[in-house]
Amino acid sequence: AGRRFCSLTLGNDTDRPMTVQIRAFAWVRDETGADIIEPDHRFIVNPSIATIAPGTTRLMRCSLPAGDPAVQAEEQWRLIVDQLPDPDFVAAPGTVQTLLRISLPVFRVGDKAAPLLTARVGQKSLRLANTGTRHIKALSVTLRGPDGDAVTAEHAFYLLAGGAQVVPLERLPRGGVSTVHVRAEEGEFDIALAPVK
CATH class of the missing domain: 2.60.40 (Immunoglobulin-like)
Incomplete structure (x- = not known):
């Protein structure tokens, strides 16, 4: 439960540079299965905004909030990765630029944690x-x-x-x-x- 660091590798398989922003949210779910997320500024992603060159990958490092090693209950977050608009992109007439949003779960689990x-x-x-x-x-x-x-x-x-x-x-x-x-x-x-x- 005391683990503090994680990493994430993002890739760009397009032929244009791609700029992304990553934000962290504390995460719970209601009984209907809907995600309830709240910004968690204690969870730090570095860099939080990055440009990934075409055909390459980029390593992003994460620093999780301090955890209590005595607490075995799992903590969970969602990392939201948003592709930012390309200011140099010119859409063909009648088309739009589609931007990606990816939501990734992150769990910090104690050694003895178990579902019941x-x-x-x-x-x-x-x-x-x-x-x-x-x-x-x-x-x-x-x-x-x-x-x-x-x-x-x-x-x-x-x-x-x-x-x-x-x-x-x-x-x-x-x-x-x-x-x-x-x-x-x-x-x-x-x-x-x-x-x-």
Whole structure:
């Protein structure tokens, strides 16, 4: 949890110089999965504005806010990379210049941090909560009933430490839900439930 530095390499595969600006934001999510970001000026990117020559890459260094090594809870940010307008670019008649925006997650994780998932079933939704200290990136969620009937939601999302996510469902398994299985980049998670009808 005390790690202070990171780096990011950006490339330009176009035939023109590209200028980018990078800003850091503290990041949480609401239950609908919407990102809530707030500028975090303690997270420093150097350089924060850079021009990348055509066909080259540029290394950007990051300095994270001081962390408490005793705290194992994960911290998370979003780095927003914005391509800035090229003042020398002349668009052909009837065209516009398209600028890129990339949002990258950054996590600082304690050595003992781990996710801890719970689930609550609604009529046509599932509320997953992570009461643990580390995020997961869910790839799919499967609800299984006592007779083996299964409903899978192919729905990729981040479930941040201390966060929750409501997953909409077309239907519930016959006979209710006895098990929720989450397939994530970090592994497989099974959550046992009393059947809900």
